[in-house]
Amino acid sequence: MKKVTLIILYFILFPLDAYSVTLKSALKLTYENNLELQAERKNLEVQKEVLNISKSDFLPTMTLTGKKNFEETSKLTNQSGGDASISDVNTLSSSIKIEQTLLDGQGRNAEYEKSKLGLNLSEAQFIKKEQEIFLKAIESYTGLILAYEKLSINKENVNLLQRQFEIDNARLSRAQITATDLAQSQSSLAGAQAKYIEAQNNIVTGKLNYENVIGPINNQEKLKKIYKSDETIPSSLTEAMEISEKNSPELIIAEIEYGQSELDVKIARSDLSPTAKLSLERTYTEDLSSTYDEREKDVLQA
Numbered sequence: 001m002k003k004v005t006l007i008i009l010y011f012i013l014f015p016l017d018a019y020s021v022t023l024k025s026a027l028k029l030t031y032e033n034n035l036e037l038q039a040e041r042k043n044l045e046v047q048k049e050v051l052n053i054s055k056s057d058f059l060p061t062m063t064l065t066g067k068k069n070f071e072e073t074s075k076l077t078n079q080s081g082g083d084a085s086i087s088d089v090n091t092l093s094s095s096i097k098i099e100q101t102l103l104d105g106q107g108r109n110a111e112y113e114k115s116k117l118g119l120n121l122s123e124a125q126f127i128k129k130e131q132e133i134f135l136k137a138i139e140s141y142t143g144l145i146l147a148y149e150k151l152s153i154n155k156e157n158v159n160l161l162q163r164q165f166e167i168d169n170a171r172l173s174r175a176q177i178t179a180t181d182l183a184q185s186q187s188s189l190a191g192a193q194a195k196y197i198e199a200q201n202n203i204v205t206g207k208l209n210y211e212n213v214i215g216p217i218n219n220q221e222k223l224k225k226i227y228k229s230d231e232t233i234p235s236s237l238t239e240a241m242e243i244s245e246k247n248s249p250e251l252i253i254a255e256i257e258y259g260q261s262e263l264d265v266k267i268a269r270s271d272l273s274p275t276a277k278l279s280l281e282r283t284y285t286e287d288l289s290s291t292y293d294e295r296e297k298d299v300l301q302a
Contacts, residue, residue: 020224023141028216029136033189037133040126043265047115047122054115057108060100067093097281105273110266117263121256128249136213144206145223153202154196278302 031037033053101108118237171177210217234240245251280302285295 020222022224023138023226026141026214026223027134027137030133030213031091031130033215034137034213036129037126040122040129042056044119044122047119051112051115052120054112056220057101057111060098063095063097063099065095065097067091074298076235091285093285094284095283097279099277101275101281103274103276103279105269105270106266106275110263110270114260114263114267117256119259121253121260124249124252128233128253130248133213139205140209140213142226143222144203144210146226147199147202148205150197151199154192154199158192158196161185161192167188202222249285276302 054077157227165182167180167186168177172179172182234243279299281298281299281301283295283299285297
């Protein structure tokens, strides 16, 4: 019973909303909810479907067609002016055609390889956007912490100068200082109050930046200060350049785009190359004419 009472008292004194938000939790929230990252994820899904479409170019195509004709001749005469026999037909035809490309100058292979590079390009662009958004999130997080710190400092400064002004006002009544000294004290207080108002405005701006990049934040939530980062940084400029050359999304994107340009040349050359296709079509027709009733025909074409 005593433990339960202590737990209830703990949550009353320290509600969940007052818990500190860590940088790690803020970055996790950014990764899940940021709209720009969500758009990049959708773009990645689209590129996967483009790759599937490129694969389908290697498969045979099937075409199904159907047609129904209705004829009704109201009058038919011969050259002598007499009535001629009317032979209306209601033709119904259906066909199925299977076609396979045998030769296309390696155009399909180049398109497929370009689609694979396009998927790699989308992944690299997602990583680049992820890094940019995380940088904005860190700047918003630390910027809001800095804004709160400045607000606290300016508030203390206003309180200090307010007390100093009251003391100087009392000293002026005892003729210990001049009116000029009191005016200087009052001017310092006014300047501190102006900076305090500016710090309050910076809090509002910082919260807006935080919510725009990371997500909503409660007024009771406090951001946990970063005293020591768990991440290691390169020890030298040479090491930093080596890591950048290996992992930089911009360099990876440039390399992929160069590969796509080479494939575009191959695709353009394939348009000038001869092509070969093989197709098989079966057609079935009912009420073909006044003479023939049904017809079933197969056509093999290369």
